[in-house]
Amino acid sequence: MxxxxxxxxxxxxxxxxxxxxxxxxxxxxxxxxxxxxxxxxxxxxxxxxxxxxxxxxxxxxxxxxxxxxxxxxxxxxxxxxxxxxxxxxxxxxxxxxxxxxxxxxxxxxxxxxxxxxxxxxxxxxxxxxxxxxxxxxxxxxxxxxxxxVREAPPADVPSLGEAERELAEALRDATETLSRLNVAGSGPATAAALDAYRARAERGREVLAPGYPPRAVRVFELAQRVGALVDIAYGPEHGGAVSASEIAARAQALRPVERTARRARVAAYNAYVEQRLRQG
Structure with missing residues (x-):
């Protein structure tokens, strides 16, 4: 992600x-x-x-x-x-x-x-x-x-406000989950990986594109951060799980966090259209 x-x-x-x-x-x-x-x-x-x-x-x-x-x-x-x-x-x-x-x-x-x-x-x-x-x-x-395609409301896309609130909870849950599952990446390895991600993002692209509201940019960046935590947790080089049952437990615990991050990313990308609809 x-x-x-x-x-x-x-x-x-x-x-x-x-x-x-x-x-x-x-x-x-x-x-x-x-x-x-x-x-x-x-x-x-x-x-x-x-x-x-x-x-x-x-x-x-x-x-x-x-x-x-x-x-x-x-x-x-x-x-x-x-x-x-x-x-x-x-x-x-x-x-x-x-x-x-x-x-x-x-x-x-x-x-x-x-x-x-x-x-x-x-x-x-x-x-x-x-x-x-x-x-x-x-x-x-x-x-x-x-x-x-059918012209109808898209499935399960939250508002930016809903996405931002859910992401704040997801970030806390992801951090707690990494620690509870004894994932090595919940400490310095996670911080290093996130720093590398942010450096790459700053070098390689502009967040979203001109015309997007600041809140969409903020939600997108937070969704990327939560997604990075999920990716790091799944990565064998960062995780502490060694058995199939521990890997399954990690996936089950992180699945709602990953879902929240995906919903927020879609909300951020779609905020441009939502803003135009509000403006008439």
Whole structure:
């Protein structure tokens, strides 16, 4: 959970581009991150007759977002579903299943379209070659596939206020859980890992994107911190659990904390659209 999901980058910087707060090139660069390329397929045509097949020609991010704008897009929201928790989804079942398989999706508000990423890795490192080969020799290509979505309230997305309150409790619970389960990372190792995460975050990205309310940024940062604690607790290099029963106990104790962090991240990403709705 230490890294931003691709759907989060697309929604945050896509919203900034829709609002005219960043240039198309800057938005595309921020969304792509370290990936070699991002393309969008199956975009509907504005002038296409009802029932016409979508355009299967892959297009770049800026062209795709521009076309979505002409179709009536007012914002982009995030879904981060896992089995048993369709967080941010509203249907139909086919789209929900695709989003669940990917673990993420973007909902285009005002258009009834959702985008699910298909990630393709190529190169020696991706093919399971020599572990000594630099990761730079491999590259990742992402295809965002458009599918119809239901215009309805998304599942289980809290308000920013609710998310902030829940996160404060989750952070306390996570710290107590790490200590109770005798996880080595609950001490200096956790602090070191969190410091490394914050340093990487400051070097590599801006939190969310221009146009987001300060409270969303605060909630997002806290959600990342809670998520970092969960990741560290699951990591064998930091944990003290040695038996299957102890590992299962740790997972059961941390599952609600991880769920809270995911809900808060979605609330933060979606705060831009919520803010625009309140402003009318």
């Amino acid at each position: 230490l890294d931003e999901p691709r759907s989060g980058r697309l929604a945050a910087w896509g919203n900034a581009l829709l609002a005219g707060l960043v240039s198309p090139d800057d938005a595309a660069h921020r969304i792509s991150g370290s990936d070699a390329s991002h393309r969008v397929v199956d975009l509907p045509e504005r002038s296409a007759p009802p029932g016409a097949a979508p355009d299967a020609t892959p297009v770049g991010l800026t062209l795709a977002i521009g076309r979505l704008r002409t179709l009536g897009a007012t914002g982009l929201c995030v879904a981060l579903p896992v089995a048993g928790h369709p967080l941010g989804l509203s249907g139909p079942p086919d789209f929900n299943a695709r989003a669940l398989e990917a673990g993420e999706a973007v909902i285009v508000v005002g258009v009834g379209i959702g985008l699910v990423p298909e990630v393709h890795r190529a190169g020696p490192a991706a093919a399971g070659g020599d572990a000594a080969i630099s990761a730079e020799d491999a590259h990742t290509e992402v295809v965002w596939r458009c599918r119809p």
